[in-house]
Amino acid sequence: MSPTPAEPPVAIDIRQVRKTYPNGTVALQPVDLQVREGEFVTLLGPSGCGKSTLLKMVAGLLEPTSGSLKLWGDDVARLEASGHRLSFVFQAPTLMPWASVHTNVRLPLDLARVPRAEADARVADALALVGLSKFAKALPRSLSGGMQMRVSIARGLVVEPTLLLMDEPFGALDEITRHKLDADLLELWQKKNLTVVFVTHSIHESVFLSSRVVMMAARPGRIVEEFHIDEPYPRRPEFMVSTDFSHHAKRLQDSLHRASRDTTETNEEVRA
Ligand SMILES: Nc1ncnc2c1ncn2[C@@H]1O[C@H](COP(=O)(O)OP(=O)(O)OP(=O)(O)O)[C@@H](O)[C@H]1O
Numbered sequence: 001m002s003p004t005p006a007e008p009p010v011a012i013d014i015r016q017v018r019k020t021y022p023n024g025t026v027a028l029q030p031v032d033l034q035v036r037e038g039e040f041v042t043l044l045g046p047s048g049c050g051k052s053t054l055l056k057m058v059a060g061l062l063e064p065t066s067g068s069l070k071l072w073g074d075d076v077a078r079l080e081a082s083g084h085r086l087s088f089v090f091q092a093p094t095l096m097p098w099a100s101v102h103t104n105v106r107l108p109l110d111l112a113r114v115p116r117a118e119a120d121a122r123v124a125d126a127l128a129l130v131g132l133s134k135f136a137k138a139l140p141r142s143l144s145g146g147m148q149m150r151v152s153i154a155r156g157l158v159v160e161p162t163l164l165l166m167d168e169p170f171g172a173l174d175e176i177t178r179h180k181l182d183a184d185l186l187e188l189w190q191k192k193n194l195t196v197v198f199v200t201h202s203i204h205e206s207v208f209l210s211s212r213v214v215m216m217a218a219r220p221g222r223i224v225e226e227f228h229i230d231e232p233y234p235r236r237p238e239f240m241v242s243t244d245f246s247h248h249a250k251r252l253q254d255s256l257h258r259a260s261r262d263t264t265e266t267n268e269e270v271r272a
Pocket of ligand 1: 021022023025026027045046047048049050051052053054221
């Protein structure tokens with residue numbers, strides 16, 4: 001009998017993490033979630049269920065009110081000491097309008113005082129990865145929304161992250177562009193052996209991308225269900241029209257309905 005391969009290490013370890021904002025809003029009641037290295041995990045759920053709050057806490061942009069949150073066994077602030085780096089990609093590309101694509105992508109390296117020659121070489125690699133080498137000198141306003149998002153992703157990749165956190169990165173794009181970027185993201189994830197946590201409202205995007213989907217409900221935000229999407233990678237566009245895809249999408253849709261109903265009922269209880 002061949003030995004079972006060892007499981008990858010736990011990249012994100014969230015235990016009993018709660019978040020209450022200073023105005024008293026309970027954004028998350030205790031949440032437990034473990035993400036292993038190399039997983040592609042999607043957070044899905046109705047508006048206000050705390051997806052962004054959870055992602056920002058993983059990134060160290062927000063402090064949990066209580067509980068423990070570790071990345072590769074250590075505090076977020078000590079991530080680099082363990083040889084890991086994270087990047088956070090926001091919904092809006094937030095590019096400097098006066099600066100070229102190249103300069104925009106170089107920003108995190110300039111902030112980290114990486115020598116110019118090395119930084120320029122890494123920017124060129126990142127732009128090649130997202131297919132924008134020819135647009136290095138362009139200004140953001142001359143690019144389409146999808147291309148601007150690619151610039152934002154290149155800026156995330158230029159620091160050579162092992163953990164990529166993405167908060168609805170393609171939510172504002174048309175469907176065709178979104179599908180293309182989803183497919184490109186999967187390719188990058190495999191090529192670079194990234195661990196990805198991805199926030200979306202889209203059931204289709206969740207099924208296409210994820211190895212695991214975490215369903216959340218709101219008021220207070222919490223994790224209600226998890227789904228493994230045990231389908232092989234690479235995932236081709238044909239996967240999206242397969243019966244297996246519909247089966248996963250249906251299970252997620254039912255779960256999302258339950259999560260939304262839980263949210264509405266909690267609101268009604270609060271009003272009563
Ligand atoms: N800075 C803040 N101060 C107070 N309350 C906040 C703050 N940010 C978010 N909230 C509240 O916390 C809850 C969770 O918000 P969050 O943005 O994390 O949810 P979400 O699931 O990402 O929502 P959406 O899908 O609409 O982006 C919501 O009730 C929201 O109004």
